[in-house]
Amino acid sequence: MTPDTLNYFVAGYIVVVLGIGxxxxxxxxxxxxxxxxxxxxxxxDSTRE
Amino acid sequence: MGLLSIKVYWGDEMKFLKATWxxxxxxxxxxxxxxxxxxxxxxxxxxxxLIFMFAFDLAVxxxxxxxxxxxxxxxxxxxxxxxxxxxxxxxxxxGIDGLRLAPFDHTVVFVAKVLTNxxxxxxxxxxxxxxxxxxxxxxxxxxxFFAIILLGTFGYILIGILVATLNxxxxxxxxxxxxxxxPLLIPLLLAAVNASSLVLNGGDPAGxxxxxxxxxxxxxxxxxxxxxxxxxxxxx
Amino acid sequence: MIKKAxxxxxxxxxxxxxxxxxxxxxxxxxxxxEQTMGMVQKVFYFHVAATWTGMLGFLLAMVASVAYLKTKxxxxxxxxxxxxxxGMVFVLIGIITGSIWAKPIWNTWWTWDPxxxxxxxxxxxxxxxxxxxxNLTEIRQRARLASIYxxxxxxxxxxxxxxxRIFRSIHPVVIxxxxxxxMFAMSSSMLFxxxxxxxxxxxxxxxxxxxRYLLENNQRNLTTIIMEED
Numbered sequence: 323m324t325p326d327t328l329n330y331f332v333a334g335y336i337v338v339v340l341g342i343g344x345x346x347x348x349x350x351x352x353x354x355x356x357x358x359x360x361x362x363x364x365x366x367d368s369t370r371e
Numbered sequence: 372m373g374l375l376s377i378k379v380y381w382g383d384e385m386k387f388l389k390a391t392w393x394x395x396x397x398x399x400x401x402x403x404x405x406x407x408x409x410x411x412x413x414x415x416x417x418x419x420x421l422i423f424m425f426a427f428d429l430a431v432x433x434x435x436x437x438x439x440x441x442x443x444x445x446x447x448x449x450x451x452x453x454x455x456x457x458x459x460x461x462x463x464x465x466g467i468d469g470l471r472l473a474p475f476d477h478t479v480v481f482v483a484k485v486l487t488n489x490x491x492x493x494x495x496x497x498x499x500x501x502x503x504x505x506x507x508x509x510x511x512x513x514x515x516f517f518a519i520i521l522l523g524t525f526g527y528i529l530i531g532i533l534v535a536t537l538n539x540x541x542x543x544x545x546x547x548x549x550x551x552x553x554p555l556l557i558p559l560l561l562a563a564v565n566a567s568s569l570v571l572n573g574g575d576p577a578g579x580x581x582x583x584x585x586x587x588x589x590x591x592x593x594x595x596x597x598x599x600x601x602x603x604x605x606x607x
Numbered sequence: 608m609i610k611k612a613x614x615x616x617x618x619x620x621x622x623x624x625x626x627x628x629x630x631x632x633x634x635x636x637x638x639x640x641e642q643t644m645g646m647v648q649k650v651f652y653f654h655v656a657a658t659w660t661g662m663l664g665f666l667l668a669m670v671a672s673v674a675y676l677k678t679k680x681x682x683x684x685x686x687x688x689x690x691x692x693x694g695m696v697f698v699l700i701g702i703i704t705g706s707i708w709a710k711p712i713w714n715t716w717w718t719w720d721p722x723x724x725x726x727x728x729x730x731x732x733x734x735x736x737x738x739x740x741x742n743l744t745e746i747r748q749r750a751r752l753a754s755i756y757x758x759x760x761x762x763x764x765x766x767x768x769x770x771x772r773i774f775r776s777i778h779p780v781v782i783x784x785x786x787x788x789x790m791f792a793m794s795s796s797m798l799f800x801x802x803x804x805x806x807x808x809x810x811x812x813x814x815x816x817x818x819r820y821l822l823e824n825n826q827r828n829l830t831t832i833i834m835e836e837d
Contacts, residue, residue, distance in 0.1 A: 325643075325645040325711065330650070331645075334704045341700040341703075352822055353818075530759070537752050537756060541752075550738055551739060554760070554763075555760060557728050557763070557767050558767045558769070561771065578773075585769070592766070600759070603676055603751065603755055
């Protein structure tokens with residue numbers, strides 16, 4: 323009789339998807355904030371000139 | 372700051388020993404005058420032993436079995452005090468720049484620091500052993516146990532000095548030492564506790580040999596790593 | 608100079624995404640359900656792949672740290688950071704999925720067996736690596752000290768593994784039901800999916816690593832520019 327371990331299976335793959343997705347999301351967010359800082363800076367620079 | 376007045380000419384082995392000796396004497400002399408390091412280590416170690424005794428309140432039969440673990444954990448914690456302090460000494464008195472400017476190999480600093488702190492830890496170990504034996508009413512004075520303590524504390528100090536020197540260069544260096552050091556100590560701790568337990572309580576001699584080998588391996592590895600890397604840790 | 612992701616990388620992004628999705632499809636629909644374990648066995652495909660990716664990251668970080676100390680090029684430091692961060696994330700995913708797999712099979716969320724324990728300690732060491740970095744502000748000093756710590760840390764890992772294995776061989780542990788061992792026979796479709804997952808994750812590793820590496824470089828360059836202007 324094959325045991326019913328469907329719940330664990332689902333849990334496992336939710337972890338994988340959230341984990342990978344979360345990390346990629348963090349990369350995207352960090353990139354975006356970097357870009358924002360860069361834009362702010364170039365605005366500052368151009369107003370200075 | 373007698374350190375800066377040491378004239379050492381590079382390229383001479385005797386000078387290496389002399390320079391090591393010089394730093395050793397400087398540190399030990401400071402310690403002899405103030406007893407800050409050993410005093411705080413001693414008090415801390417005894418308090419930890421006390422806490423263990425209350426927290427576990429072991430039956431007499433178990434005290435010998437638990438001795439190994441409790442004593443090694445106590446030594447690990449007490450050791451961090453000396454590690455932090457030995458590099459803090461240099462940092463506070465601007466000694467670190469003095470050490471950097473001094474015209475000899477930084478490895479000298481490594482060897483000297485290892486030796487002084489090893490001595491402090493060994494002295495504390497003997498006292499801790501005596502305290503545990505007294506409080507717990509167990510017989511702990513055992514040649515094999517001393518040998519394991521020698522090997523284990525040496526390895527501890529080796530990696531401890533490496534990490535402490537790293538740590539000292541950070542602004543808020545105090546609490547970080549434990550965080551950086553302890554995960555790296557696991558193999559050493561495992562080997563030391565198990566070897567000590569086997570020596571104290573009897574057991575498989577082949578197992579003992581294996582653990583002693585792990586200890587020796589760890590000591591050699593970090594002696595080599597220290598000698599190779601210490602320059603980089605201090606150098607700008 | 609802030610670099611953007613090159614075209615090649617963007618193409619690889621798409622490939623990696625496709626790869627991951629296709630691997631998921633394979634796992635869900637192509638592989639058979641294992642008899643003794645049921646559906647949870649399928650977690651195995653991504654569990655091993657994730658852990659493998661994580662270990663790759665740590666190894667890369669170690670190499671990068673040595674390279675930094677030798678060449679003093681800060682790009683290597685960025686590589687070390689990227690490798691360590693990815694390593695931590697993927698190994699964590701591996702640990703959690705492994706734990707989820709273990710619960711129905713061994714009836715326990717955790718065991719102190721050598722691999723698992725060593726992995727846990729590794730995560731601690733690399734968390735400490737980031738704590739160290741967070742406390743250092745000067746860029747070159749941070750790179751130098753972090754590299755040394757990464758090297759020393761990595762060196763202890765095989766020792767830790769060996770020590771725990773020796774410990775376990777002397778104190779064998781009964782893990783839940785002693786008749787189940789977590790082993791199963793692999794059919795050809797399982798084997799194919801397994802290897803496919805490994806390949807897909809490896810590609811994914813390269814892609815994520817590259818992006819993280821670029822991010823680290825850019826962040827550092829921006830900080831340097833800002834500091835220089837002060």
